[in-house]
Amino acid sequence: NAGVMQNPRHLVRRRGQEARLRCSPMKGHSHVYWYRQLPEEGLKFMVYLQKENIIDESGMPKERFSAEFPKEGPSILRIQQVVRGDSAAYFCASSPQAREGRNYEQYFGPGTRLTVT
């Protein structure tokens, strides 16, 4: 039973390039979350998506960052015109469909380590 899958595991981009990070949730999970962990800091929520819907993007920077979870295929976190401060580990998590009054545990993928040179 495959867990959450992320690729690439490591990504190096020069300043100004675009970074595309992919996440496939666990089988049976329909909710995807993206978190960012800067060096020596805790994980910070970025965005919560269901298929074809962004539910909560309150943690996303206003510019250059976007996320999608299409009907078919993985969720994509896109960072345009990367800067050095975007260097971080980006983790994706997934959970089953939430029911009212119940918060399901989230399971994390191995992360993508983005380095901007």
Add this chain to the structure above:
Amino acid sequence: RKEVEQDPGPFNVPEGATVAFNCTYSNSASQSFFWYRQDCRKEPKLLMSVYSSGNEDGRFTAQLNRASQYISLLIRDSKLSDSATYLCVVNTGFQKLVFGTGTRLLVSP
């Protein structure tokens, strides 16, 4: 004030010791609580959910005090493999997890 606060440690303990970590959270409307474990440069792994009645999983016991907005994790009979960073995590609603910065545990032979 941070939403979730933890002592960063490190806690250095010998094998076999009992160690306890504490965590406080600021949002009284928080709905669910978890402890995750993170090994160096790896993804967080769910250790256990935390319930008001307290819960135990083998050598690990978690407690929640909603009145004091306080969560604890107790590890008994520490093993070398318990060395990791322990993350206190709060779900403030709508599936958004808020992470503490973690408490580092080092178990030595």
